[in-house]
Amino acid sequence: MFNTDGTVKVVTEEATYEKFRNTDISDANWKVGAVTDMIENDRSRSLKFFKIEELIPEGNKSLSEARGYVIADYQDQLEKEWVEELRESYEVKINQKVFKSLVR
Numbered sequence: 235m236f237n238t239d240g241t242v243k244v245v246t247e248e249a250t251y252e253k254f255r256n257t258d259i260s261d262a263n264w265k266v267g268a269v270t271d272m273i274e275n276d277r278s279r280s281l282k283f284f285k286i287e288e289l290i291p292e293g294n295k296s297l298s299e300a301r302g303y304v305i306a307d308y309q310d311q312l313e314k315e316w317v318e319e320l321r322e323s324y325e326v327k328i329n330q331k332v333f334k335s336l337v338r
Contacts, residue, residue, distance in 0.1 A: 267285070
């Protein structure tokens, strides 16, 4: 209906989102048929919105579904431990001149 002259004007995609993991739709009314407000992307000069087609009941994830979250959480934990180790090993010194040049 929209892409009839060879120019792509409308693109649709289907995806599964988690209620508290995707900030674009965090304010959505999580009911079947609900539609979010338009979200403008200045860079691509496009608009997008989300429509809730189906709500999947809560449940345990398979390892393949949870793998990315597990890896991200593990990396976060390693980073926290590393930063703490660095703080214990080295004194933190702030170059005020450089710091003030960054803050405007």
